[in-house]
Amino acid sequence: MSDVTCPLRAGDAKKRIRFILNEGWFRFSKHAEGEMEKDELSPADVENVLRGGVVREPEWENGSWRYHVETSKIRVVIAFRDESTLVVVTAMRRNR
Incomplete structure (x- = not known):
């Protein structure tokens, strides 16, 4: 199923991010x-x-679909290209 037509919930996106960091691109x-x-x-x-x-x-x-991933100091915006690939669209320090 394509992320274009069916976005992932935040928890599922987190799982996919971890998978991609360990096994994808x-x-x-x-x-x-x-x-x-x-x-x-x-x-x-x-x-x-x-x-x-x-x-x-x-x-x-x-x-x-863009996903914001945040800590108290940094925000990263990503988009999934497929089940094993993501692109960092932008990254920035917060409250600067």
Whole structure:
């Protein structure tokens, strides 16, 4: 079933994120790379947020379901491409 027509609930998205981090693929969009550089965030910072952050319910934006994953200091926005691939759309420090 496609995520385009059927978004995942936050808990299921968290499980998929963990699966992808362990066994799948994730990449960074050009936009995410620029925002990470601007906010002095490393790929390891983003991965740590994806592993331990709170996943919010998805929002439809620019043709795909976007999931916000947050800690008290960093927000990462991702989109799933398929069951084993995700793209980091953007990442930013919060309250800066």
